[in-house]
Amino acid sequence: MAINAKQVKELREKTGAGMMDCKKALTEADGDFEKAIEILRKKGASVAAKRAERTANEGIVLTKILDDNNKGIILEVNCETDFVAKSDDFINFANTVMDVVIKESPASVDDLLKLNANGNTIADELSNITGKIGEKIEISRFKIETAQNGLITDYVHHGSKLGVLIRTDNVSDDGKTELAELSKDIAMQVAAMNPRFLKREEVSQEVLDKEIEIYKEIARKEGKPEQILEKIASGKLSKFYDENCLIEQAFVKDNSKKVKDLVKEHNDKYSSNAEIKLFYRFHLSDENK
Numbered sequence: 001m002a003i004n005a006k007q008v009k010e011l012r013e014k015t016g017a018g019m020m021d022c023k024k025a026l027t028e029a030d031g032d033f034e035k036a037i038e039i040l041r042k043k044g045a046s047v048a049a050k051r052a053e054r055t056a057n058e059g060i061v062l063t064k065i066l067d068d069n070n071k072g073i074i075l076e077v078n079c080e081t082d083f084v085a086k087s088d089d090f091i092n093f094a095n096t097v098m099d100v101v102i103k104e105s106p107a108s109v110d111d112l113l114k115l116n117a118n119g120n121t122i123a124d125e126l127s128n129i130t131g132k133i134g135e136k137i138e139i140s141r142f143k144i145e146t147a148q149n150g151l152i153t154d155y156v157h158h159g160s161k162l163g164v165l166i167r168t169d170n171v172s173d174d175g176k177t178e179l180a181e182l183s184k185d186i187a188m189q190v191a192a193m194n195p196r197f198l199k200r201e202e203v204s205q206e207v208l209d210k211e212i213e214i215y216k217e218i219a220r221k222e223g224k225p226e227q228i229l230e231k232i233a234s235g236k237l238s239k240f241y242d243e244n245c246l247i248e249q250a251f252v253k254d255n256s257k258k259v260k261d262l263v264k265e266h267n268d269k270y271s272s273n274a275e276i277k278l279f280y281r282f283h284l285s286d287e288n289k
Helices: 005-015 019-028 033-050 088-104 109-113 122-133 176-193 205-221 226-244 259-270
Strands: 058-066 071-079 138-146 151-156 162-169 254-258 275-283
Touching: 005 019, 005 033, 019 033, 058 088, 058 151, 058 162, 071 088, 071 151, 071 162, 071 275, 088 109, 088 122, 088 138, 109 122, 109 138, 138 162, 138 275, 151 176, 162 176, 176 259, 176 275, 205 226, 254 259, 259 275
Parallel strands: none
Antiparallel strands: 058 071, 071 138, 151 162, 162 275
16 A cells, blocks of 8 residues: 555654654555554664664763662663764663663673563663664663772763762761762762772783883883883883872872872771772773773
């Protein structure tokens, strides 16, 4: 049967699918509206498969703090373009994913995809929105953290392309409000300064060996004697720690102090043993996912 423009427009408004896809679905369904919707939903899976090799470097980072700041979640959901990242459909999907993570606490993205939302699995919802929007959509990663008698702090940079979650343990009740403010500043520091590690003890020997070789090669090209290259390189590791380890970094709001100095001052003031245990920094399309 002949399909008219009004039918195509109505199906497009209901499903969000492209005009040509709607026309083809209605033609295949012989004008049966519900059957056409079913065809488009099924097509969503094939669209997702076709787009699997495309790059999804845009999207949003979401955070959620729960249980009186003792639990926190950070989530990254990706798409191909910034335009889609700002769309209601994409944002609603990302919020649905966050709701399921909050409720079910899955161990991995694979486990998350098997869970239910709105009567479908997250995997089905992912296929549906991929078909509707026409871009590759991807749940890239998430982390769930619970503090031990402590504090979870978040920070999402304007535009939701960069988010941070910090866990601090052993927080005293007396100093919790003040530490929350300090932790927010430190979360912003993580966003701005992009530390690779929390503290120097976390830096692997492999990373250190690589840095030493770089420093030695620089000194060699500067004409330094071979027998002192090792000593020169080892001396430069202090700067590496200052730049790449969060607690060794100069505090962005007062570079006369390091982050670890601020934590120590807090602990001295409240006779506590608060300690930053870890941080997550999610930046869209970060290669270190």
